[in-house]
């Protein structure tokens with residue numbers, strides 16, 4: 001699947017979860033009786049969109065690898081080696097649990113700096129995947145990503161709490177949406193890694209097809225907007 005399909009499916013999953021699930025699930029594992037306001041809902045939408053790119057950290061030529069130039073490329077190469085190649089360890093339920101727990105732990109032990117760094121990184125991924133920057137590998141592309149993600153982080157810094165209780169959920173949900181998308185392709189995913197079983201329901205025949213760009217992604221965006229609107233109207 002293409003980066004923008006993953007990102008928009010992540011946004012849709014977040015909006016759907018916010019509309020359908022009780023607050024205690026959204027804020028798990030903190031499970032505080034807090035309030036998720038409209039601003040949190042909107043921030044969560046962008047951050048879940050970015051998180052939906054995370055599993056492809058095992059892909060040295062994927063979206064995530066090109067997000068911050070040579071730095072992210074080198075990191076993706078290492079992750080690819082360690083995780084056993086594309087669509088192995090990072091495309092499993094174990095990975096979803098690891099990133100969810102990692103976000104929770106980072107928020108709790110490293111506090112606000114961790115939260116803001118994660119916000120910046122997830123926004124950078126979303127900017128890249130949604131093609132909001134010039135294409136290619138040049139400094140124009142990275143520069144635009146850094147400026148847009150930096151501006152977004154600066155804006156969120158005004159509103160986001162030190163330890164947003166919904167952030168671990170958003171990161172896990174984004175990764176889960178990615179796995180669901182990849183399971184619809186020919187190659188499938190090893191959801192139960194380290195077991196060898198491969199899960200696949202091949203509906204999308206080839207990555208990069210027009211169906212994703214002109215039908216799937218626009219529908220996901222429309223669905224996200226509709227669900228957010230519904231949630232904001234019904235849970236003010």
Ligand SMILES: [Zn+2]
Pocket residue numbers: 055056087091178182
């Ligand atoms: Zn993938």
